[in-house]
Every structure is written in structure tokens, then in C-alpha cells.
Amino acid sequence: ALAEIPAFGRLLRGGILVQREREYVTAARVGGSSGPRVLVRHILPNAADPLIVQVAVSLTVAVFIEGAMSFLGVGVRPPEPTLGSVLSQSMPYLAQAPHFAAGPLITVTALVLGLSLIAEALNREVRR
Structure with a gap:
């Protein structure tokens, strides 16, 4: 921040x-x-219009970075559930139960995509 x-x-x-x-x-x-x-x-x-767009972009980047860091084990510590740590914990079971990884993957993808679309829509609105 x-x-x-x-x-x-x-x-x-x-x-x-x-x-x-x-x-x-x-x-x-x-x-x-x-x-x-x-x-x-x-x-x-x-x-303030460009600031609103920057906030949406920053949130997108923050969600992605937090998930990646937690997946690698350098983010939030394991007792706290984060999307990256849940995905990391489901990796050993990927061959037997691939649906364990689907939840966190779909959630991170939808969240990042949704925030990116919001940022893009705000950016288009500001440019008008």
C-alpha cells in the first residue's frame, strides 16, 4: 500500500x-x-476519477500478488485461509482429486478478472 x-x-x-x-x-x-x-x-x-481507476487496478494487482505469495509460502501464514494457501495445500491431492484445486483457482481467476473488468469500465467512463 x-x-x-x-x-x-x-x-x-x-x-x-x-x-x-x-x-x-x-x-x-x-x-x-x-x-x-x-x-x-x-x-x-x-x-478523483483517475484515482478511482487506479484503486481498481491496485486491488487487482494486490489480490494476484497475495495469492501468488501465499501459494509460494511467503505470504499469510497457514492458520489463516487464503486462496493461495488453499491452492497450495490442495496440490498434493491434485492427481486423486483435481476438484480440490478448482475452487481456489476459479475464485482467484473470477476475482482478478472481475476487478480488471471494473477497472477497464471505469477507465472508459473517465475517458469520455
Whole structure:
């Protein structure tokens, strides 16, 4: 999470720089709104769209990394059930009962695919 802070900061700064040059911001300032009010009511809501897309992308990556790390045994410790650890524990039984691995595999795939589709839809909506 800490590694993502610079990316979110750059996105927010870029969005603010673009939005502060818009006509509605100038109109709000001319209309007598204070700087903080213009920032909170006008600039930040319009600059937040790319951040929402970045959150969806970051969640997708986080789910994938957590599953991979738990599968390899370097993630969450075994008493805690995670999709990666459940998949790792089902590997010895793969020849006898392949359906044991199907649950975690389908869940991870559906979760990552779903979050990716949400991020893509949000990205298309922001670009309009």
C-alpha cells in the first residue's frame, strides 16, 4: 500500500492541475468562493476519477500478488485461509482429486478478472 502512494499522488496532482484551469473553477472564484471551498467542491470531485481507476487496478494487482505469495509460502501464514494457501495445500491431492484445486483457482481467476473488468469500465467512463 505504501508503494502506491506516489502513483496516487501524481494522479491527484495532475488532475488538480488540469481542473484548476477550467472555466467553472474561474467562475467559482469570481463568484466569491474561497480557495479551499473551490478545491473541495469543484476541483477534487472532478480530479478523483483517475484515482478511482487506479484503486481498481491496485486491488487487482494486490489480490494476484497475495495469492501468488501465499501459494509460494511467503505470504499469510497457514492458520489463516487464503486462496493461495488453499491452492497450495490442495496440490498434493491434485492427481486423486483435481476438484480440490478448482475452487481456489476459479475464485482467484473470477476475482482478478472481475476487478480488471471494473477497472477497464471505469477507465472508459473517465475517458469520455
